[in-house]
Amino acid sequence: MTVLGPLGFTAPWLLLGLIALPVLWVILRAVPPAPIRRMFPGVVLLLGLKDEEQVTDRTPWWLLLMRMLAVAAVIIGLAGPVLNPQDEAGDSAGSGPLLVVMDASWSSASDWRARLEALDTLLTRAERDGRPVALMRLTDPQEPQFQAAGVLKSRLTGIQPEPWQPDEDRMARALSLLPEEDFDSYWMSDGLARDSRAALLSALESRGTVTVFESPRAHYALTPPRFEDGHVALALRRLRPGPETELSVAAHGLDPAGNPAVLARNPVIFEQSATEAELVLNLPAELRARITRFEIEGARSAGAVALPDDSLRRREVALIAGNENREGLELLSPLHFLHKALVPTAELLDGTLEAVLPANPDVIVLADVATLAPGEEAGILEWLEAGGTLLRFAGPRLAASDVSRSEEDALMPVRLRAGGRSVGGAMSWGEPKSLAPFPEDSPFYGLDIPEDVTVSSQVMAQPDPTLASRVIAQLTDGTPLVTRKRVGQGQVVLFHVTANAEWSSLPLSGLFVQMLERLAVSTMPAAPEAEDLEGTIWQPIRVLDAYGRVGDAGTLPGVAGEDLLSTPLGPELMPGLYQGEERSLARNTVTAETVLEPALWPERISVEGLSRPQETPLAGWLLAGAIALLLADVIASLALSGRLGGPRARGAAAALLAALLILPAQSRAQEEESDAAAILAASEVTLAHVLTGDRQLDDLAQAGLRGLSDTLFFRTSVEPAEPVGVDLETDELAFFPMLYWPVTAGQPTPSAEAYAKLNEYLRSGGMILFDTRDADVAGFGAASPEGRKLQQLAAPLDIPPLEPVPQDHVLTRTFYLLQDFPGRYASRDVWVEAAPPDAELIEGMPFRNLNDNVTPVVIGGNDWAAAWATDERGNPLVRMGSGFAGERQREIAYRFGVNLVMHVLTGNYKSDQVHVPALLDRLGQ
Numbered sequence: 014m015t016v017l018g019p020l021g022f023t024a025p026w027l028l029l030g031l032i033a034l035p036v037l038w039v040i041l042r043a044v045p046p047a048p049i050r051r052m053f054p055g056v057v058l059l060l061g062l063k064d065e066e067q068v069t070d071r072t073p074w075w076l077l078l079m080r081m082l083a084v085a086a087v088i089i090g091l092a093g094p095v096l097n098p099q100d101e102a103g104d105s106a107g108s109g110p111l112l113v114v115m116d117a118s119w120s121s122a123s124d125w126r127a128r129l130e131a132l133d134t135l136l137t138r139a140e141r142d143g144r145p146v147a148l149m150r151l152t153d154p155q156e157p158q159f160q161a162a163g164v165l166k167s168r169l170t171g172i173q174p175e176p177w178q179p180d181e182d183r184m185a186r187a188l189s190l191l192p193e194e195d196f197d198s199y200w201m202s203d204g205l206a207r208d209s210r211a212a213l214l215s216a217l218e219s220r221g222t223v224t225v226f227e228s229p230r231a232h233y234a235l236t237p238p239r240f241e242d243g244h245v246a247l248a249l250r251r252l253r254p255g256p257e258t259e260l261s262v263a264a265h266g267l268d269p270a271g272n273p274a275v276l277a278r279n280p281v282i283f284e285q286s287a288t289e290a291e292l293v294l295n296l297p298a299e300l301r302a303r304i305t306r307f308e309i310e311g312a313r314s315a316g317a318v319a320l321p322d323d324s325l326r327r328r329e330v331a332l333i334a335g336n337e338n339r340e341g342l343e344l345l346s347p348l349h350f351l352h353k354a355l356v357p358t359a360e361l362l363d364g365t366l367e368a369v370l371p372a373n374p375d376v377i378v379l380a381d382v383a384t385l386a387p388g389e390e391a392g393i394l395e396w397l398e399a400g401g402t403l404l405r406f407a408g409p410r411l412a413a414s415d416v417s418r419s420e421e422d423a424l425m426p427v428r429l430r431a432g433g434r435s436v437g438g439a440m441s442w443g444e445p446k447s448l449a450p451f452p453e454d455s456p457f458y459g460l461d462i463p464e465d466v467t468v469s470s471q472v473m474a475q476p477d478p479t480l481a482s483r484v485i486a487q488l489t490d491g492t493p494l495v496t497r498k499r500v501g502q503g504q505v506v507l508f509h510v511t512a513n514a515e516w517s518s519l520p521l522s523g524l525f526v527q528m529l530e531r532l533a534v535s536t537m538p539a540a541p542e543a544e545d546l547e548g549t550i551w552q553p554i555r556v557l558d559a560y561g562r563v564g565d566a567g568t569l570p571g572v573a574g575e576d577l578l579s580t581p582l583g584p585e586l587m588p589g590l591y592q593g594e595e596r597s598l599a600r601n602t603v604t605a606e607t608v609l610e611p612a613l614w615p616e617r618i619s620v621e622g623l624s625r626p627q628e629t630p631l632a633g634w635l636l637a638g639a640i641a642l643l644l645a646d647v648i649a650s651l652a653l654s655g656r657l658g659g660p661r662a663r664g665a666a667a668a669l670l671a672a673l674l675i676l677p678a679q680s681r682a683q684e685e686e687s688d689a690a691a692i693l694a695a696s697e698v699t700l701a702h703v704l705t706g707d708r709q710l711d712d713l714a715q716a717g718l719r720g721l722s723d724t725l726f727f728r729t730s731v732e733p734a735e736p737v738g739v740d741l742e743t744d745e746l747a748f749f750p751m752l753y754w755p756v757t758a759g760q761p762t763p764s765a766e767a768y769a770k771l772n773e774y775l776r777s778g779g780m781i782l783f784d785t786r787d788a789d790v791a792g793f794g795a796a797s798p799e800g801r802k803l804q805q806l807a808a809p810l811d812i813p814p815l816e817p818v819p820q821d822h823v824l825t826r827t828f829y830l831l832q833d834f835p836g837r838y839a840s841r842d843v844w845v846e847a848a849p850p851d852a853e854l855i856e857g858m859p860f861r862n863l864n865d866n867v868t869p870v871v872i873g874g875n876d877w878a879a880a881w882a883t884d885e886r887g888n889p890l891v892r893m894g895s896g897f898a899g900e901r902q903r904e905i906a907y908r909f910g911v912n913l914v915m916h917v918l919t920g921n922y923k924s925d926q927v928h929v930p931a932l933l934d935r936l937g938q
Contacts, residue, residue, distance in 0.1 A: 030088040034081055076649055083642035090635030109221065110145045110159050110196035111135075114187075114213075116203040117150040117174045119315040119602050120252075122559040124230045128201055129169050131226060131622070135199060136166040147196075148172070151179035153584070154187035159196075174559035176315035176602055177582035184209040188216055197221040204232060204252060206610040214618075225620045227612070233260065233309050234316040234603040245294040247307060247319065252609045254286040261310040262292055266303035269364075271371040276300055278310075288609070302329040302362060302372040305555075306563055315602040318561035320590050322599035328376060328533070330355055331362040331369040335381040335410045335776060335811060347380035347408065347512045350520035354529055365773035367766070370396055375533075377401065380512040381408025383416050384811045385424070386772050388765025394423060398501030399554075400592055404532070405505065406512040407433070407472040409849065413814035426483050426498040426505050428475035434492075445469045446488040448519075455485040456531045457495075463522050468494065470516040471509040486528075495528075502592065506532060546574025549593060556589030557602065563589075697734035698918070701749040702878070704738045705760040711738055714755050716890055717878025721910040723887060728911060729828065731918065741767040746774040750917045755878060756785045756806065758798035768809045775811060775869040780917050783807070785874040788838035799874070812870055816847040824868075827915040829908040836875030836906050837893060843873040867920050871913065880906035 113132065115121070121128060139146050140162035147157035148165060152175035179187075184207075198217040204227050217223050232252035239246045247262060264277040277300070283290045296304075309317040332355075334347040355361060359376075362369050366385070369377065370392045377393065382405070385393070397403060403424060405411075412433035417425040445467035451457040474480055474493045485506075486495035497506045510517040519525050551574055553566035572586055577598060580586050588602045614620055700722055702714035718736035725731045739746065741763045746752070752774075763771070775781065783806075785799035818824055818834065822845060825831050834843045846868040880903050882890040893899040 028088065028092050031085060034085060076646065079642055079646055079649070083639045083646065086635045086639035086642065090632045090639065092632075094631040094635065096629040096631055108142060108144060110147070110194070111139055111162075112157055112159075112192075112196050112198045112217075113146060113148045114198055114200040114217070115148065115150050115172075116179060116201065116205075117152045117172075118178045118203045118205070119174065119176045119559050120178075120203040120205055120232050121201075121228075122174045122176075122314040122561070123232065123312055123317075124228045125174055125560075127228060127230075128226075129172070132201065133166060133169060136162045136169075140166065147192075149187060149190070150175075151183055151187050152177060154183055154190055156190045157192065159192075176557050176559045176588050178203075178205070179207070179209070180581045180583075181209045182581075183583075184213055188213050191216055191220070195220050198223045199226065200224070201226045202612055204228065204612055206612045210612075214615075223618055225614055225618055226622045227620055228622055231255065231258075232314075232316075232609065233312045234607065234609055235262070235307060235309050235312075235319045236603055236605050236607070237319050237599065237601045238307055238321050239605075245296055245301065247292045247294070248605070249281050249283070249290045249292065249309065250603075250607075250609050251283060251288050253611055254288055255283070257285045258283045260290075260312075262307060263310050264294070264296070264304045264307050266300075266305045267371040267373075268303075269368045269371060276304060302360065302374060308561060313560055315557045315559050315561050315588060318557060318563070319601050319603070320555070320557070320563070320588075320599040322590060323375075323596040328359045329362055329372065329374040330359045330376045330378060331364070331366075331372075331374045332378045333366060333369075333380070333382060333776070335379075335383065335408065335813070347406065348378075349513060350525065351378060351380070351512050354520075354526045365769065366392065367769040367773065373399075373401075375402065376404055378404045378406070378512075380406045381410045382776075382811060383410045383414035383813075384772075384809065386765055386768030386809045388769050389772065390424060391765070394500070397424075397503035397505065400502035400594075400597070402503055402532070403500075403505045405507045407507070407509050407516070408511045410811075410813045412472050413847070421477075423500075424505060426496040426507050427480055427493070428477060430473040430475055433470060433472045445517075446490055446492075448494065449487050449489045449491075451486060457486055457528055460524060460527050460531070463524055466517070466519050466522050466524055468510055468517040468519070470511075474509070502594070543575055543578045546577060546593075549574035551577050551591040551593050551598065553587065554590045554592045554597070556587040698731055699734045699749055700736040700751060700753070700914070701739045701746075702736065702753040702755070704740050705755060705757050707757055707760070710755055710757060713882055713890070714738070714753060714878045716882035716884065718753060718881070720881040720883035720887075720889075721907070721914070723883065724881075724907045725911060725914060729915065731914065741771065746770055746779065747777070750779065751914060752779065752781045753878060754781055754783050756783060756799045756803050758802050760802070762805065765809075772809075772811045778867060779869070780867055780913075781870050782877070782913065783870060783872045784836070784877055785872075786837075786876040786879075788836075788874040788876070803872070807870075810870075814847040815844045815870070815872065817842040818845050819848065822848075824871075824912055824916055827912045827919065829912055831905070831908060831912060833905060834873065834875065834909040835880070835902050836873075836877035836909075837879040837891060838875045839902060843871060843875075845871055867917055875906075877906060877910065881910055 113135070115128075136146060144162060145159040146162045146165050147159040149155065149157045150172070198221060200214075200217070200223060202225055214223065234250045236248040236250070249260065249262070251258075260281045260283070262279055262281055263275050265273065266276045268274040268276075277294065277296060279292060279294060281290050281292045304321055307319045307321070332348050332351055352361065362372060362374055366377075366389045373396070377396075393401075393403060405425070411429075412431075415431075416422050417427070417429050418431060419428075421428050446469075447464070447467050448462045450462065451460060468488060471488075471492065471494070474484075474496060479498075480493070480496075483496045483498050484493045485497050487493050493509055495506065495508055497504055510519060512520060514521050550571040552571045553569045555563050556566050556569065557563060566587075566589060569587065572591060574593070576586065577591060577600065582588055582600065582602065586600065588600050591598050591600065700718045702711070702718055704711055715736060715738060722733035722736055725733055737749075739749065739752070771781075783803060785797065785803050787797040787799045790797060820832065824834075824845065833839065879891040880893060884890055889903065893903050
């Protein structure tokens with residue numbers, strides 16, 4: 014290499030081409046630019062004449078200069094210029110074998126590319142000098158094999174760092190593998206102090222000259238997160254003191270849709286000369302449950318990433334009920350006593366199954382939830398396989414459903430008998446049953462059973478060969494109270510009673526809290542000791558590479574529990590997240606005890622990289638500059654010849670500019686339109702209908718809801734907005750109190766994701782009015798194509814038991830007093846949620862005390878949209894009967910629609926009127 018000042022040239026003989034630049038200047042001056050063509054009619058008179066004299070124009074000087082610079086850049090670039098070339102007479106120079114020793118640890122990963130570039134430069138110099146080279150990585154030492162530098166240079170891309178450090182055992186092994194002959198050494202250090210280096214350094218010095226390379230880049234590390242006083246605490250460390258520095262720590266996890274996202278980002282400031290900084294995060298429990306890793310942004314190493322495990326948080330428990338009570342009836346809520354039992358010791362997650370599953374909760378509680386959509390069931394099964402706990406409670410819905418009847422359901426521990434069992438109610442001769450002592454193999458063994466804990470109703474298990482092994486609690490008559498089965502790494506537990514006090518007094522007792530603790534629902538075990546893990550096997554779930562990237566563990570074998578906490582990291586124990594039977598543990602590259610100290614080398618050792626600049630090849634920049642100059646030359650030549658202008662060129666440029674401006678404007682307009690629709694639906698009462706794909710039917714449904722909205726506006730205090738059609742696959746349903754769903758035989762079946770949204774819509778208080786529109790030709794059921802389609806559409810929905818609307822149902826009196834519910838047709842029953850089996854008529858009262866909740870579905874076939882439909886001026890669109898009878902039927906149809914909407918909006922308001930006589934009597938009136 015020839016060095017000229019700060020530049021070096023690997024092929025200096027190519028610089029002789031610069032001598033040809035003056036000759037090129039003369040040639041370019043002799044060649045004029047292309048003339049501008051002008052069409053002039055008088056030129057025809059000159060055809061055939063020859064001019065004996067020729068006059069040439071000269072190329073502009075600035076165009077000549079541009080071309081000369083382009084040629085010079087090509088010549089210099091091909092000569093291989095290098096900025097800040099290394100002095101070949103330095104300590105790393107020589108003629109004998111060269112051993113490259115690399116720490117190749119996690120702290121080398123942040124600037125690994127720069128290290129490979131430095132190594133590439135070293136190998137190029139060794140190849141030029143004909144020196145054989147061998148490579149040894151101390152994180153995975155192998156016997157070094159000296160070979161041609163060019164061979165090793167071709168394999169640089171396969172050399173990667175490891176997410177651990179060279180420990181004493183690996184250093185000793187590297188020492189034993191050193192060749193006996195003399196050689197020079199080039200040690201690429203990770204910059205961290207390590208006592209085990211001394212013996213290896215001494216051995217290398219005994220065989221030849223040792224040169225050390227250290228990168229000047231700062232090294233940062235992140236300790237594992239800690240949960241302290243309800244906050245997440247993180248400690249950041251840096252290798253050397255320095256000026257005040259601001260970093261950013263990001264919390265990565267899954268958004269509610271299950272997609273990877275940055276959930277939180279916070280700045281951290283290292284004070285001047287400080288080597289440690291603290292970060293305290295106040296994160297909501299739901300957000301904290303979704304976090305999968307913390308990382309220092311831009312650090313790009315395993316030491317800058319911290320994986321959280323169960324020690325970071327309390328147990329996350331998602332509570333989902335099949336039917337929630339409203340208006341302050343907390344004691345009747347299926348989740349009330351669970352809230353009371355779990356709030357002191359667990360983090361409770363609220364939301365839909367679709368929203369909580371990506372958060373990977375420890376426990377999901379389903380209180381009287383019978384049917385799940387296929388997508389929800391598949392998601393829960395996958396979550397169970399990974400170690401989740403599904404806790405189910407019985408109730409009227411589960412007892413009346415067909416779940417786990419003929420064959421065992423995947424999400425139930427046993428098969429169930431139909432109907433349930435009542436042993437202490439008003440219609441039963443028996444007495445409430447008490448609990449039997451817990452067997453030794455039960456997780457509840459040893460708990461004291463209060464005498465006042467009794468059970469009056471329960472769902473019964475079908476006799477089965479596996480039943481005895483799955484019963485972990487039973488009543489004194491031998492019937493199961495709690496059953497359990499394993500699913501993959503997780504478990505499904507079923508309480509055969511309700512989660513409230515409706516069927517038993519168990520939720521009112523302290524025994525209920527103790528049973529939840531024994532099932533590891535409400536408490537999280539403390540951080541384990543090494544002896545506590547003896548005899549256990551922990552399976553890796555996710556592992557880290559040296560760059561801090563999280564990947565699937567794949568087929569990596571399990572790790573013995575006694576090795577998980579104390580054994581140094583290595584190929585057999587990768588940093589990552591490990592799953593046991595009841596919890597998960599994280600092994601991070603950096604621990605709370607890790608101290609970053611810079612390596613101190615003896616004065617006799619030459620250290621590169623800290624004080625001298627790195628070599629920078631300039632060939633690529635010069636060749637790129639030459640190409641840019643040649644492109645500019647083309648444009649300038651076209652401009653001088655008059656070919657760059659013209660209407661075509663201006664039109665093309667205008668069209669391109671218009672396209673660049675219009676596309677973003679259209680995108681913004683669509684986003685603004687979508688946001689405006691969502692705001693309008695949320696701020697106004699908006700009725701909606703399900704889009705079926707049949708344009709004519711969808712238009713009729715829109716007109717029907719418009720007519721009903723106008724009726725509500727003129728007759729009640731409800732002022733609805735313009736009705737809308739919703740796509741179950743893409744639209745949010747939570748904005749709408751009621752969905753009108755006209756059923757056709759050919760409409761597509763919604764996806765699993767759509768069914769998950771529908772189930773959550775029903776569980777959160779929404780109502781769906783199914784209308785098969787076939788009352789003129791079919792009876793109720795599957796006697797028509799629409800009826801069969803309705804059964805197919807409703808099968809994945811969590812629909813409670815149904816019955817025809819009774820005479821005292823709240824729908825008959827929410828606004829108008831009604832007993833018939835006609836639409837275009839009036840020949841069919843209308844079905845709603847069935848009343849509780851214990852609802853009785855109280856003497857002196859006009860109706861029973863029932864229907865405290867909004868029925869989630871109303872099913873009929875009277876074609877109500879056709880009866881309600883009006884045009885923009887309010888004129889009816891569909892004829893009904895003839896004369897007064899037809900208009901009277903239309904009027905009753907409008908009144909049914911008003912009652913339906915008022916029932917959705919007011920709930921049990923009218924049902925509470927049953928208590929008026931008692932209240933008046935208490936007031937003495």
